[in-house]
Amino acid sequence: MNDLQAILAGTVTRLFAAHVTKELLESAEKGQWPAALWQVVQESGLTLPQIPEAHGGSGGTWQDAYIVVSAAGRFAVPLPLAETVVGAWLLSQVNLDVPTGPLTVAPVHRADRLKLTRDGKQWRLTGTATGVPWGRASTHVVVAGDGGEPMIALVAGGGRVKADENLALEPRDTLVWNGTPVVAAAPAGHRLPADAVQLYGALVRSAQMAGGLEYLLSQTVRYVGERKQFGRPIGSFQAIQHQLALLAGHTAAAGIAAANAFRAVDKGAADFEIAVAKVRTGEAAGLGAGIAHQCHGAIGFTYEHSLHFVTRRLWAWRAEFGAESQWAAEIGRRVAKRGADTLWSSITRQ
C-alpha cells in the first residue's frame, strides 16, 4: 500500500465507521434508501475511485478501488457502491459519460438476454433482467446487451421494477424494459470481455467478501476476549483459539486472493485471477461465517446483535455473480485445456 492508498484507507474507514450505524443498517433493511450516506460518500469522491478524471472519476487504480470496496464489505455499507464502481468502469471503457448518482449493472444472470435495437439515432432496450442489485434505488443502469454486436448502454432508472431482496435484504430487483429509449449506447469493442458484467461483478463481490471476513475476524477476536464462562474469557480456551486461527487463515487467503485480482485488472486481462478470487473468497465466506457464529453463541444468532449484517451478506454474495462452482469449473476447464504440464508455468506467469 502506498502513502496515498493509506490515506484513502483511513478516509473510508473513518467515514463508514461514523455513518454506517446499526440504526442505518436496520432502516436500510426496511427499505429506506440511505440518501444522506450516499451523498457523503459521493461528495468524498469515493464512488468512482478508479475512473479516469476525464470521465469524472478520481483517476486512481483498481487497487485503490479495492480499498473502497473491501471497506464497504467490512462495514456492510447499504449502498450500490460496488455496482457503481463497475458500472462507471464499463461506461468509461466505451467512452460514454458517467452520470452522477448511484449506478447498477445488468444482466447479472447469464441466462437473462437484453436486446438493443436501433430506432433512427436512438437505441431502444428490450428484455428482463432479474436480481439486479439496487435496481430500484439506482438513478441509472449500465446494461450489457446485444445490438447486433455486444454493446454497453446507459438506461435511466425508474422503469418497471419488481422489487425483491437477497438474504441480507439488499434490493435485488427485476427490471423490465420494453423498447425503452436508452440515454447512450456504444459498442463494447475489444476493451471489454463478453461477460464483463459477470466478471467485474464477481471481482467486486470478492472484495466485499474479503472485507466482510476482516470484520468477522476482528469482531470475533474482540468478543471472545470479553465474554467470560467458567470464570475466564472464552478466548482462553484452546478450542476457541483454534477456531480463530482457522478464521484468520481464511481471512488472510480471501484478502490476498481478492487484492490480487484487482491488481491483475490494473495490469490487463484478469479473468483467471477474478475466478480464483471468487472461488477462494466464497469458500472463506461460508466457513468464516460458520466460525464467527459458533464463537458468538446465542447472542450472535439474534437480530439484536450486529454480526448478521455481515454474515447474511457473505452468504448472499458468495452466490451472486456466479458461485464457487461456476468459477471453479472455468478455472478447471482452462487449466485442463492447457495441459497438466503447463500448470506450474501458467500459475507463475505474471
Add this chain to the structure above:
Amino acid sequence: MATFHFELVDLPREVETLRAEVRGFLQENLGGRAPDQRARSWGGFDREFSRKVGARGWIGMTWPKRYGGHERSALERYVVLEEMLAAGAPVSAHWVTDRQSGPLLLRFGTEAQRQRFLPRMARGELAFAIGMSEPDSGSDLASIRTRAEKVPGGYRVNGTKVWTSNAHLSDYMIALFRTQVVPDKKHEGLSQFLVDPQSPGISIRAIYDLSGAHHFNEVVFQDVFVPDDMRVGEEGDGWRQVTAELAFERSGPERYLSSIQLLIETIREAGTEPDERAAVAIGRLVAHLTTLRQMSISVAGMLQAGQSPNLEAAVVKDVGTCFEQEIPEAVHLLMGVEPRLNSGSQLERTLGYLIEHAPSFSLRGGTREVLRGIIARGLGLR
C-alpha cells in the same frame, strides 16, 4: 486487536531470467523423473544433485559473499525454492542447511563456525540434521532432558533424540541440549550444539516410517564429548535461538507444494476436456494453490524488507498444510482410483505415496495444534 498484514508483492522482472535458468537446470537434471518420484521432493536425498545446485549458486543465496553466499534477495531465493519444489527436485541433502542451520549460524554462530561451515554448506557439500525432539518431548520441546554437562574443554552429553531426519546420512547435527537444570523454568538452561554424528558414544538406530522407508532415526548419546567451540550461541540461549530457527522453517513454499505432483497427474487424467465435476474439483484446488502462492510470496517480501512476519508465516503454514492434505482427499473423491505403491498408473502411485505421507505434513516442524496456538497468540488471545 493485534493482526496480520499480507501485502501483495510483485516479483521483480529480473527473477524471471533466474526462473528460466532454474527450469533449464531442472529439465536437464530431472527430465525423465516419474511423478511418484517427484512427489518425494524435500524427502529426496541426493548429494550429487545438491552439489550441482550449490555450483549454480542456489544455496545460501542471501548469505554474505565472505561466507560463500551470493548476496541475492529473499525473493530470488524464493523463486529458486518454488521452482525446485514444483519440479519435485530431491533437495533434502541441502535443505536443512539452506533453510535452517545456515541462517542459524549466521545469526548466532561464532566467526570461526561461520568460516568453517557456511562456505561448504553453500557449495552443497554438507548435509545437516536437526536434533530437537526426544522420546518424552515432542510438542513440549522445552521439556527436553538430554544433558550436556560442562567438562574441561567442552561438554559431556547423555540422552536420546528421536525422529531425527537424515541423521544417518548427515555430516552434522544441530542439537538442543540441557546445559543447566533450572527448577520450574524449563525454557532456561538450554543450549544448541553442532554435533558430529561420527563422534564416539553416538549410536544411530533406524526408525522405519509407516511406508517402510528409513528417513528418521533415534540417536542415543552416551558420554559423548562435544568441544566448547561447537556450542552455537551463548550457553542458556537455546530456547530463544530455536524459536527463531523454527520461524525460518515456516514461511516457505514447501508448506503448500507437497502434493502438487498429484494435482498435476489429476489434471492429466481428467484430460483436456474434463467433465463438469472434474473441472470444478480441479479449478477449486488451483484457486487455492494460486492464492497460497501469493500469500507465501507476501511473506518472502516481508523477509526481504527486513521484517519478522512470524504470525503471517504461521498462517501460511497452517492454511498450506491443510491444502496439501486436502489434495489426496479431493483426488480420491473425484477419481475413485486405488492408491498403489509399485504398480498401476502414475496417478495411482502418486496418490499412494501422498496418502501415506500426508499425515506428516501437519506434524513435522511443529504440529498443527502448536501452530494454531502461535497464531492465536499473534491475534492477542494468549
